[in-house]
Amino acid sequence: MQTPGDLDFSRRGVLAGGASVAAVTVVPTRASAAPTKAATAPPTAKVAFEVNGTPHALELDTRTSLLDVLREQLQLTGTKKGCDHGQCGACTVIVDGRRINSCLTLAVMHDGDKIITIEGLGTPDKMHPMQDAFVEHDGYQCGYCTPGQICSAVAVLDEIKAGIPSHVTADLTKAPKVTASELRERMSGNICRCGAYSNIIDAMTDVAGVKA
Amino acid sequence: MKFDTPATTNPIDQLKVIGKPTNRIDGPLKTTGLAPYAYERHDVAANQAYGYVVGSAIAKGRISSMNLDAAKAAPGVLAIVTAGTAGKLGKGNFNTAKLLGGPAIDHYHQAIALVVAETFEQARAAAALVRVEYARSKGAFELAAALDAAIKPPAVFGTEPDSSVGDFAGAFAAAPVQLDARYTTPDHSHAMMEPHASIAAWDGDKLTLWTSNQMIAWSVGDMAKTLGIPKENIRFDSPYIGGGFGGKLFNRADVLLAALGAKAARRPVKVALQRPLMINNTTHRPATIQRIRIGATADGKITAIGHESWSGDLPGGGPETAVAQTRLLYAGANRMTAMRLAVLDLPEGNAMRAPGEAPGLMALEVAVDEMAEKLGIDPIQFRVINDTQVDPEKPSRPFSQRQLNECLKTGADKFGWARRNAKPGMTRDGQWLVGTGVAAAFRNNMNAPSAARVRLDTAGVVTVETDMTDIGTGSYTIIAQTAAEMMGLPLDKIVVKLGDSAFPVSAGSGGQWGANSSTAGVYAACVKLREAVAQKLGMNPLDAVFAGGKVKAGRRSAALGDAAKDGELVAEDKMDYGDLAEKYQQSTFGAHFVEVGVHAATGEIRIRRMLAVCAAGRILNPKAARSQVIGAMTMGAGSALMEELAVDKRFGFFVNHDLAGYEVPVHADIPHQEVIFLDETDPTTSPMKAKGVGELGICGVAAAVANAVYNATGIRTRNYPITLDKLLDKLPAIA
Numbered sequence: 001m002q003t004p005g006d007l008d009f010s011r012r013g014v015l016a017g018g019a020s021v022a023a024v025t026v027v028p029t030r031a032s033a034a035p036t037k038a039a040t041a042p043p044t045a046k047v048a049f050e051v052n053g054t055p056h057a058l059e060l061d062t063r064t065s066l067l068d069v070l071r072e073q074l075q076l077t078g079t080k081k082g083c084d085h086g087q088c089g090a091c092t093v094i095v096d097g098r099r100i101n102s103c104l105t106l107a108v109m110h111d112g113d114k115i116i117t118i119e120g121l122g123t124p125d126k127m128h129p130m131q132d133a134f135v136e137h138d139g140y141q142c143g144y145c146t147p148g149q150i151c152s153a154v155a156v157l158d159e160i161k162a163g164i165p166s167h168v169t170a171d172l173t174k175a176p177k178v179t180a181s182e183l184r185e186r187m188s189g190n191i192c193r194c195g196a197y198s199n200i201i202d203a204m205t206d207v208a209g210v211k212a
Numbered sequence: 213m214k215f216d217t218p219a220t221t222n223p224i225d226q227l228k229v230i231g232k233p234t235n236r237i238d239g240p241l242k243t244t245g246l247a248p249y250a251y252e253r254h255d256v257a258a259n260q261a262y263g264y265v266v267g268s269a270i271a272k273g274r275i276s277s278m279n280l281d282a283a284k285a286a287p288g289v290l291a292i293v294t295a296g297t298a299g300k301l302g303k304g305n306f307n308t309a310k311l312l313g314g315p316a317i318d319h320y321h322q323a324i325a326l327v328v329a330e331t332f333e334q335a336r337a338a339a340a341l342v343r344v345e346y347a348r349s350k351g352a353f354e355l356a357a358a359l360d361a362a363i364k365p366p367a368v369f370g371t372e373p374d375s376s377v378g379d380f381a382g383a384f385a386a387a388p389v390q391l392d393a394r395y396t397t398p399d400h401s402h403a404m405m406e407p408h409a410s411i412a413a414w415d416g417d418k419l420t421l422w423t424s425n426q427m428i429a430w431s432v433g434d435m436a437k438t439l440g441i442p443k444e445n446i447r448f449d450s451p452y453i454g455g456g457f458g459g460k461l462f463n464r465a466d467v468l469l470a471a472l473g474a475k476a477a478r479r480p481v482k483v484a485l486q487r488p489l490m491i492n493n494t495t496h497r498p499a500t501i502q503r504i505r506i507g508a509t510a511d512g513k514i515t516a517i518g519h520e521s522w523s524g525d526l527p528g529g530g531p532e533t534a535v536a537q538t539r540l541l542y543a544g545a546n547r548m549t550a551m552r553l554a555v556l557d558l559p560e561g562n563a564m565r566a567p568g569e570a571p572g573l574m575a576l577e578v579a580v581d582e583m584a585e586k587l588g589i590d591p592i593q594f595r596v597i598n599d600t601q602v603d604p605e606k607p608s609r610p611f612s613q614r615q616l617n618e619c620l621k622t623g624a625d626k627f628g629w630a631r632r633n634a635k636p637g638m639t640r641d642g643q644w645l646v647g648t649g650v651a652a653a654f655r656n657n658m659n660a661p662s663a664a665r666v667r668l669d670t671a672g673v674v675t676v677e678t679d680m681t682d683i684g685t686g687s688y689t690i691i692a693q694t695a696a697e698m699m700g701l702p703l704d705k706i707v708v709k710l711g712d713s714a715f716p717v718s719a720g721s722g723g724q725w726g727a728n729s730s731t732a733g734v735y736a737a738c739v740k741l742r743e744a745v746a747q748k749l750g751m752n753p754l755d756a757v758f759a760g761g762k763v764k765a766g767r768r769s770a771a772l773g774d775a776a777k778d779g780e781l782v783a784e785d786k787m788d789y790g791d792l793a794e795k796y797q798q799s800t801f802g803a804h805f806v807e808v809g810v811h812a813a814t815g816e817i818r819i820r821r822m823l824a825v826c827a828a829g830r831i832l833n834p835k836a837a838r839s840q841v842i843g844a845m846t847m848g849a850g851s852a853l854m855e856e857l858a859v860d861k862r863f864g865f866f867v868n869h870d871l872a873g874y875e876v877p878v879h880a881d882i883p884h885q886e887v888i889f890l891d892e893t894d895p896t897t898s899p900m901k902a903k904g905v906g907e908l909g910i911c912g913v914a915a916a917v918a919n920a921v922y923n924a925t926g927i928r929t930r931n932y933p934i935t936l937d938k939l940l941d942k943l944p945a946i947a
Contacts, residue, residue, distance in 0.1 A: 198842050
């Protein structure tokens with residue numbers, strides 16, 4: 001077995017170390033010392049979509065995620081960046097009625113779409129019932145995952161209403177019900193490290209108008 | 213104001229606002245996405261550029277060369293910061309490893325460069341073009357292999373690594389019933405939802421940092437030391453913090469690199485640690501190996517209790533204080549504890565929610581369960597038998613309040629403990645083996661000096677300013693409740709401003725000292741403001757009654773705001789502490805009850821019920837405090853069943869360094885949780901008579917889960933996390 005101090009990198013050692021260690025592999029200095037590509041502006045593309053009812057026409061670096069357009073260009077910072085690769089759900093927004101992780105989608109893919117963010121659900125003066133319920137049930141602590149939880153929660157109740165089954169739906173031939181286990185299953189893409197889950201389910205149950 | 217004698221009756225005892233389960237005052241901003249976190253402060257500085265962090269690809273060694281040419285030539289790049297360009301940097305008192313590495317590398321993903329560009333996309337692309345060659349050196353990455361070289365560490369915050377009372381060895385050897393068991397807990401990650409993030413802007417030699425930090429004054433001091441500039445030239449602002457759990461107690465690479473990047477690019481720079489970098493770049497709760505020995509008489513009285521713990525850290529680091537609770541939790545005339553520290557070249561170990569007690573109780577409370585079973589005594593009864601109302605090392609020193617037995621008994625009633633079958637593996641629910649477990653919760657109360665400024669305007673609005681932070685704990689709300697109670701106002705007449713280093717220095721958020729300490733500081737400032745108001749209105753401060761927005765003394769009455777008619781009234785004070793914490797042992801107590809189902813065929817473990825009963829002084833806001841406890845129970849469930857940083861022992865890093873690899877509980881893992889707070893006021897802690905709960909809540913949870921798994925299956929797992937692979941080959945035969 002290769003020891004950590006062994007600098008003679010075998011192919012096996014590099015593979016064993018994983019991709020991150022592969023970065024240690026020496027890149028020929030020639031290649032990097034004389035960049036072949038000139039420092040030209042990155043390719044851009046035009047895109048137009050609606051955010052919270054307001055139309056936006058943008059010309060964007062094509063690498064820009066929908067999340068970064070919302071947060072950096074449009075300065076709608078209610079949508080959060082927790083992981084930037086689809087593991088935490090903090091960036092959840094509702095696009096054409098469906099919730100998605102906005103970090104996992106490029107902005108230029110959304111031409112013509114209607115996007116709802118947390119700011120579009122309600123404001124402090126006129127809160128959405130789900131926002132109200134989160135405050136009432138203390139369904140948050142640090143607040144960072146909260147906009148994503150709320151966007152997901154709103155969409156989850158719609159999904160159940162629309163009859164879309166989940167992994168825990170016992171009978172696929174019947175309409176799914178709003179139960180604690182259905183809500184927990186469907187909300188599991190939204191991580192809350194503060195651990196407000198129990199209260200979030202109470203808030204959702206309250207909004208759905210059923211007993212948990 | 214100095215708090216040096218136990219509190220008597222004071223305005224807080226009115227409990228018109230304090231003690232009520234009010235909604236958080238920051239709730240509408242947080243739930244509508246308008247609360248501004250560090251990376252989102254578009255309004256504070258124009259023309260912000262983006263920084264992207266490059267982390268070391270080796271754990272230990274040196275950078276032999278860095279080629280920045282391609283990165284520098286990439287579109288939009290404004291500057292690249294490395295140790296070579298940054299000039300001479302110091303190291304903060306609270307940092308073990310340097311925040312900017314190179315040429316020497318101390319740990320994997322230690323920051324080695326910041327690429328600053330016009331846009332995030334450009335900075336990210338250019339960072340990928342940085343070419344680094346390393347000379348790797350041999351490192352120590354495995355705790356179990358480093359035990360022989362572990363040393364007795366220096367005292368931690370005045371606590372010696374070893375303790376000894378009576379004759380432990382003799383009493384243990386003579387005890388008719390003995391337990392000698394070894395437990396392991398893995399490395400844990402805070403994994404807060406908001407990555408460490410900062411925006412930096414220089415104005416001449418003045419630096420402003422909008423950041424995400426639990427301890428403002430500590431971090432201003434450390435930043436001054438690191439940059440070699442006067443701390444008067446640095447301002448921190450951290451009004452909203454997306455979770456910390458100890459991971460944001462200190463400055464991390466984002467804030468230093470933002471400052472250096474802004475200097476190099478000559479414009480404001482924003483930096484967030486990329487999620488895959490966070491776990492190895494920042495701190496973690498170190499793994500432990502613990503040995504517990506308990507000796508008892510046949511009727512269950514502990515005669516000897518010993519707890520040893522081994523952990524590792526970088527050179528200059530400290531131990532995980534996993535033996536701390538064992539010095540205080542149970543009676544027993546003969547006692548010993550010891551901590552040993554190995555040098556490891558993994559990332560920096562440091563405080564994570566209830567450092568010491570969280571991993572310590574993961575072991576101790578399983579050991580207690582094992583001992584109760586050996587004795588044939590119910591585990592609650594065994595704990596009750598060994599209760600102590602005094603510090604067992606120093607019996608002349610009583611606990612200020614200790615309701616552990618009441619927590620256990622209240623919880624047992626509520627949870628239906630009497631229906632439990634003590635014999636493991638006997639309860640079935642369809643395909644599930646069902647079991648219940650209990651564990652004690654224990655965490656010391658700590659007070660820290662804390663100051664605040666209060667302002668009264670003509671509209672009768674009181675504004676509180678303190679550098680206290682709200683990391684999700686509810687600081688905004690309980691501080692508002694305190695000021696409202698003291699000044700006789702409704703909550704909507706209070707404005708709370710936090711997290712700005714321009715404000716008076718508070719206790720900050722850590723060690724569950726924040727709630728009691730910061731509100732005590734606000735209490736002190738409000739006492740001063742009350743005096744100023746009475747004086748201004750020509751009333752005797754001792755006679756003045758503050759209620760309903762009015763001040764009354766005898767037959768005279770005035771609106772509170774009238775006192776500010778000639779100009780805003782401002783008062784500032786700090787709460788300092790005498791020696792009550794030495795005369796009395798101030799601790800918080802609780803009991804955790806858990807029911808699990810273990811699938812008879814697959815070994816899958818599901819938590820079915822969770823209950824916590826806590827005795828932690830006055831509960832300032834039962835709604836926010838309950839949330840602290842359920843959140844801690846959730847994190848405890850994670851440490852029981854899934855959380856483990858997997859160490860690559862060859863290359864020296866945590867392999868699962870993101871939120872997919874490092875599993876934390878999700879909705880589907882957590883059932884409805886119950887929390888009961890026992891009535892308690894503790895006049896020895898502060899005029900608030902409160903203590904902390906945020907860390908108490910995690911203490912013992914994992915052990916209660918482990919004990920429930922044992923009760924369900926008869927399989928005792930002493931190595932966390934308890935995953936199904938550790939049960940599978942030992943599960944009872946399926947009938």
